[in-house]
Amino acid sequence: MYNVMLIDDDVPMLKYLHKLIDWEACGLHVAGETYSSVRALQMFKELLPDIVVTDIGLPQMNGLELAAQFSSIKPGVRIIFLTCHEDFHYAKQALLLNADDYLIKDELTEDQLLRSLKQSVGRIQQSVVSLEQVSYREDVNRNRDLLKESLFQRLIKGTEADGLLGYAERLGVEWKHPAYALLLGHLSLAGLPEKYASRDMPLLRYGVYNIACEVAQTYEGVTVFNTGDFLVILLNYRPGLTFNEKQYLHDYTADLRDKCDRFLHVGLRFWSSPARLELSSAGPTFRSMAKNRYRFYYADSGYAAPKFDDGSEVYYLPAEGLFGQELEDIGAAAAHRDHALLEEAIERIRRTACGKLADPEELNRLCVRKVRQLFIQQARPGADAEEDEWIPYLQTAMHVDDALAVFGWMIQRLMIGTDTGAAPAVKEPKLQVIDDYIYRHLGENVSSIDVAEHLFMNPSYFSRYFKRLTGESFTDYAHRYKVKIACKALQMSEDPVELIAAKLGYSDRTYFSKVFKKYTGRTPREYRER
Known part of the structure; x- marks a missing residue:
């Protein structure tokens, strides 16, 4: 049932409109009617109707001005205009206001009004469907990482191709060709300890994953998954004499390496599956490659995407006694x-x-x-x-x-x-344990009581001990710790602020922004823009 509001300074016309059709039978309810434009505006704010049927020639504020006000209050409202005479100027303005119809009072019939109302209802329903689709897309984008992780799990477990393709398509991933190629990549550790702390590794891997997804947007058929240990790159392609999948993947990884070196100052290593796979064999191939990860321990360090051959045997000498x-x-x-x-x-x-x-x-x-x-x-x-x-x-x-x-x-x-003659500056051992505890529970609201229990300490004593140790309360320390991670996430990824906040245990974006600004002097949005 959709609510309708009727407006006309001619009271007999209001009564005529009321009796012209059976509103309830049409799924419509006349929620309000008035002859005053001032009263109409007040009534609209109270009722927020779905459809407004209004005369144009109203005193004080004409129908066109009134409709503009209505649209600013409720953008989705549908408007049907009435007038006593044909006036092109009015009709043109009505079109600019995206009105559903422009009806002449002297010629108004039941069929005309029903047709106009049906048109308005149809546009409302279409708008609802569009909003649902937008909402679905927003949900997908907001939870894309989790949904892609679910897709990857289905892939490696060997879900039937039809179900897998359908699930992928709902995420905006189209695998429409018969052939697949698989690349596994990982961060090169060479040079990392000089630039980063070990606790930065998960964030670095996530940063590489985001860059890989961004680069993949310009390479048709490339889908990227993040498993933590591995960056998984799946290429879907049509085999043919004019397409060289090895060169295509070489170009992709070259672009990815260049951006990771430029933005994160990290290197990557890759190795590849046999050039052509079917979708059903991609999962087992990944499992085999992950299990035999040391097969490429001595691979060339250049564009090292040596082909994985599961049938070959590699024999290693015992390392004991060699060195x-x-x-x-x-x-x-x-x-x-x-x-x-x-x-x-x-x-x-x-x-x-x-x-x-x-x-x-x-x-x-x-x-x-x-x-x-x-x-x-x-x-x-x-x-x-x-x-x-x-x-x-x-x-x-x-x-x-x-x-x-x-x-x-x-x-x-x-x-x-x-x-x-002295050790490099390191944190007091117990403080490092506290840091590790916070890091392992980033998505939770960790309190001093939680950490005190973890350290088998009395909560009151722990609070005093922590204050002496750091010069600040545990709450401030934990917020500052998380804000540092948030800063890196804002620099390295394009994730929405809401997602970053949620990953750090802040369910309310407003509160997260307040905390972030307290320790950085800027809001998350301002920090990212600068």
Whole structure:
């Protein structure tokens, strides 16, 4: 049932309109009627009708002026104008106001009024459908990452092609060709510890994913997924003599690498599936490539998209015993602060490992063991905190250059601390535990009580302890911590402020903006624009 409002300074005309049709039978309800334009404006604000039938020639404020006011109050309102005579000037203005019809009172019939009202109802319904579609698109855009994650899970689980294609299409992803190619990529660790803290890694990966999605908009058929460990690039293409999918992916990854280097100062490594896959084989191929991630541990560092061949066997030599002299030299380099000897020994490890194909996982473990041994020998204050930063990434490094780069950086850091006679500035161990707790619960509203329980401390004592330790309350500290992450997210991504706020545990955008401005002096929008 749609509400209608009737306006005419001729009272008999109002009665005529009321009796001309059976309003209720047409799904319409006359919610109000008046002969005064001033009263009409007040009544409109109270009733907010869906359709207004109004005379144009009203005193004080004519129908055209009144309609403009109505549209500013309720943009979706439908207007039908009445007038006593044909007037092109009025009709033209009525069209400019997007009126549904312009009817001559002297010629008005039941059929004419019904036709005009039916037209208005149809436009209201069309508007509702359009709004629903816009709302659906907004929901999709707002939750695109989660929906794409769901699509990826369906892909790797082997959902039937028809269901998978339909789900993808609802997200705006069109896979309309028979052939697919798969690329897996990951962040290169070489050079990262010098620029970023380990806690920045999730945000960096997300930044790379956003850039990859942006670049993909100019490459038809490319869909990007983010699994955390891997950047997954799926190309859907039509095989043909004129299309070279290898070159196409090479161009895409070259653009992606260039932008990631320019904006984030990070490198990427890739490896590829067999050139042609069917949709049903994309999931199993991904699982196999992820499981055998170390197959490309010794791949060329250039445009390294070596083809993954699941049928071939790769035999590695045990790493134990291959690097005895090199590890002794590294120990001597650390003890004597000999940076040249350290670099030379690490280079020998790299040449031997590549030449003999030392087992990747064992080589990573040897590096971790040596780092821990040296930190223990040096009895460095805060050494445990330093180890915790990058050792997990050293343990799981997927390329020899990455593993040895992090390994060398950690020992260099140890040596620099020894050179100066003091450890590099590190946070008090318990404060680092607190930081880690906040980071693991970014999407929650963490309180001092939560952290006190985590540390097995009395909440009141913890509050006093934290104030002495940092000079501020835990609430201020947690807000400041999250705002720093929000700043990076605003720089690295185009995510809506609402999404960034939600990921950081702020359900109310207004409150998040208030907190953000308190610690940065600007609103999130102002920060992003500058």
